[in-house]
Amino acid sequence: MxxxxxxxxxxxxxxxxxxxxxxxxxxxxxxxxxxxxxxxxxxxxxxxxxxxxxxxxxxxxxxxxxxxxxxxxxxxxxxxxxxxxxxxxxxxxxxxxxxxxxxxxxxxxxxxxxxxxxxxxxxxxxxxxxxxxxxxxxxxxxxxxxxxxxxxxxxxxxxxxxxxxxxxxxxxxxxxxxxxxxxxxxTGLDVDRLDYLCRDSSLLPPQNSLPSPSPMRLLMHSRVIGGEICFNVSELHAVFGVFYTRYSLFNLVYLHKKVRAIELMIAEALREADPVFLWSEAVHDVDEFLTLTDEGLLRDILRHPVITGRQPLASSSLTTDHFEALQRANVLLRKVTHGRKSGDLYRVVSTANFGHDRNMAEIRDVCTPELIARLSHGKVHAEDIVLDCRAKKCAKLFKRLKYQKAAMDTSMCPFDTDAI
Known part of the structure; x- marks a missing residue:
């Protein structure tokens, strides 16, 4: 927008x-x-x-x-x-x-x-x-x-x-x-979110269609009152639709179990290969950061001379540990880029929902892979477990929005949200 x-x-x-x-x-x-x-x-x-x-x-x-x-x-x-x-x-x-x-x-x-x-x-x-x-x-x-x-x-x-x-x-x-x-x-209602919500909601297949936000309608019914961007109370449904679309996109797309499995596998591959390529150091240097691309990182791992056999390990600068890490990264990426079969991806074992008032940091501290592995009595190991904690704040942000009633002279006056 x-x-x-x-x-x-x-x-x-x-x-x-x-x-x-x-x-x-x-x-x-x-x-x-x-x-x-x-x-x-x-x-x-x-x-x-x-x-x-x-x-x-x-x-x-x-x-x-x-x-x-x-x-x-x-x-x-x-x-x-x-x-x-x-x-x-x-x-x-x-x-x-x-x-x-x-x-x-x-x-x-x-x-x-x-x-x-x-x-x-x-x-x-x-x-x-x-x-x-x-x-x-x-x-x-x-x-x-x-x-x-x-x-x-x-x-x-x-x-x-x-x-x-x-x-x-x-x-x-x-x-x-x-x-x-x-x-x-x-409130979380800004042009950044409106931009990607309009884009992503329009790309969903018909069976999962969502109402696309109408930014121009919201703009026509918004004013600044007391230093805050406020909306006419008549647009309450349209504003609610923005948060509903965002919440639905998180459930249907962004946090879909297969999407998250692929993201986590790619991230693990990058972490395995980082000691070789030192990508994480690029966050300190803008010029180096600008050289990082999706395709470039995948190519570095999948087409490394040692991995493809074009260069012997003995003549390379890789240590044995680095070579083994690069091999693990290569296996992970090939599962993602060449197969994408459910059997090759990380499998969701269990999910749990917490209220938005729960501290996610405390949950991560209490529910650790080590604890889960210990409770399994040796059936799984800590390194085989990935805890993916993501918080959604749509409801909490929606309550912070302020609305107004339109007066006869088309000016706006504050409106009590609790009265809705």
Whole structure:
């Protein structure tokens, strides 16, 4: 979904603050005519243009940090292999306590460090690489260093508890809402999710068809109130449909047992071969990271000279341990790429559902492969067991949404969600 459409819908167009004079114009000094009011309106419009530009770029760049095999590379390979990577700070580190580009106040999200590497951090590194050469160094362009920080903050998303700068200025409410367009950590309803939900729901076979979200309809019935993106209560069903489609896609596609089996087998093959190729080191270097592709990683394993017999092991730089690991990786990938028969894939033994209030980290600590192997009395070994814990937060996020009733003058007023 074009992010500029979202911005234009929320702000009444990228060229002006509102399409008509809002009722609070007198408070903001945005009245018509010449003088201070016109000057204030001009500055506000310039600020909106700047925000819109930042949202557009953030929307384009927010997922460029994904590695090969997308989320599986991040969750099942990098973080399973190495956990917290030294020297690779989590995205919040780069944002905490910094100014959000001077956009009517500063941004100070919760100062914390996540224990794992994430693709948002790499996306922000790439933004620095892509935009570093076109920033304003001599007044020749309108793109400034502060804009890069704003874009990076929009990509990562801000802490839901951050209310924005305390001010009566309407532009401050718009500024706070702008940081929820690409990555909305308050409700989870953002253009990132709308984009892949529209794409994936349209690709399902007819027997598993799902309602495709209607982004433009949602945009037409959304406004910024109190710094939050709110929706008309008449669109409650449409908003619910977005979360229903997302939940259904996770059940039918993303977490399908065969899909997860293939992802886990590929990730295990990558972990086995990593000591040979050192792919995990690429997360520290943007240039090296850009060389990683799905096809390239598979080719490195399946067509390695020693594996194909073109080079004897004795004349290669591989140790015996590395050669055996590469052989195991090759066997796993061939099961995935050449057969895909159910007998060759990992088999689901058991599943369990937990409420969204349960701490998944505690569950992983208690329910370990070692414990399961011990309880089996030797029938299985710990290395034969894979625990795949994935949390779905659709219901919890849906409760955070705010709705409004449309008044006679087409303006919006807050609406109590509990009354629905």
């Amino acid at each position: 074009p992010c500029e459409d979202f911005a234009a819908s929320l702000w009444g167009g990228s060229g002006c603050l509102w399409r008509r004079r809002p009722p609070w114009a007198a408070y903001a000094g945005l009245g018509g005519g010449n003088g201070a009011g016109s000057s204030s309106l001009y500055r506000a419009c310039q600020e909106v243009r700047r925000l819109t530009q930042c949202v557009e770029i953030a929307g384009l760049c927010h997922d460029v940090g994904h590695g090969p095999f997308s989320h599986s590379f991040e969750a099942d390979f990098i973080n399973q292999l190495r956990g917290h990577l030294p020297g690779a700070p989590y995205a919040h580190d780069a944002c905490a306590g910094t100014d959000a580009g001077g956009l009517s106040g500063s941004f100070s999200p919760a100062d914390h460090v996540a224990p794992k590497w994430c693709h948002e951090w790499m996306s922000k590194e790439m933004v620095d690489r892509l935009l570093g050469d076109i920033i304003d160094r001599g007044g020749q362009t309108e793109f400034e260093v502060a804009d890069i920080q704003v874009i990076k903050t929009m990509i990562e998303g801000v802490d839901p508890k951050w209310k924005g700068p305390p001010s009566w200025e309407p532009i401050d409410a718009l500024t706070r809402a702008a940081f929820d367009i690409v990555a909305n950590k308050r």
